[in-house]
Amino acid sequence: MTLPSRQETPALLQIDAVLGRLSGRDGRAEVCRFLVHEFAHFRRVAVYRRPAGVWQIDSWNGDSEPPAELPDTAPAPATIVGRVAIDPTVPGEGGGSGRYPARMNALFAGGDGSRGRIEVVGVVVNAFDRSDARFLERVASKIASTFESDGVAPSHDRAAAP
Numbered sequence: 001m002t003l004p005s006r007q008e009t010p011a012l013l014q015i016d017a018v019l020g021r022l023s024g025r026d027g028r029a030e031v032c033r034f035l036v037h038e039f040a041h042f043r044r045v046a047v048y049r050r051p052a053g054v055w056q057i058d059s060w061n062g063d064s065e066p067p068a069e070l071p072d073t074a075p076a077p078a079t080i081v082g083r084v085a086i087d088p089t090v091p092g093e094g095g096g097s098g099r100y101p102a103r104m105n106a107l108f109a110g111g112d113g114s115r116g117r118i119e120v121v122g123v124v125v126n127a128f129d130r131s132d133a134r135f136l137e138r139v140a141s142k143i144a145s146t147f148e149s150d151g152v153a154p155s156h157d158r159a160a161a162p
Helices: 006-020 022-039 130-144
Strands: 044-049 055-062 069-071 082-087 103-109 116-123 153-160
Touching: 006 022, 006 130, 022 044, 022 055, 022 130, 103 130, 116 130, 130 153
Parallel strands: 055 153
Antiparallel strands: 044 055, 044 116, 055 069, 082 103, 103 116
16 A cells, blocks of 8 residues: 555654654564554564574564564565565565565664564555555664664564454
8 A cells, every 4th residue: 555655754753752762672662563553554563683593573563473583584685774675475476566565574784783674564465565665664774773682582562452
């Protein structure tokens, strides 16, 4: 779905406000919560870190719990920090429509040299388009500023049941 520019700027300002008040995992968990509740086509948002060859869940929000770990071979834009990539395992890739499948990923590098990954799962196949990808790139750069090697157990917040 096309993310209206009139919705993008206020969302980015809200993320800045959250990260100005909360730090580390608490801030990332709140950003995940905000994104899921602000954008109807975001089913789940998860942030992963990679301490030693495996992507480990850091914080998340949504209607389904993400995997606690993803193998290092899990689809991600492995060599492109700050760029959004599609998950090629999701049916419906391509098709020439310019719309992305139901999963977006962006890698980022934390200030401490750590690597992170933000993943957004949509509510339907082809839920995302280029406007969503640009927005996720900007969100990833903001989350990167909070990434520290704190070694604390993952933080998560389940969405309230309907």
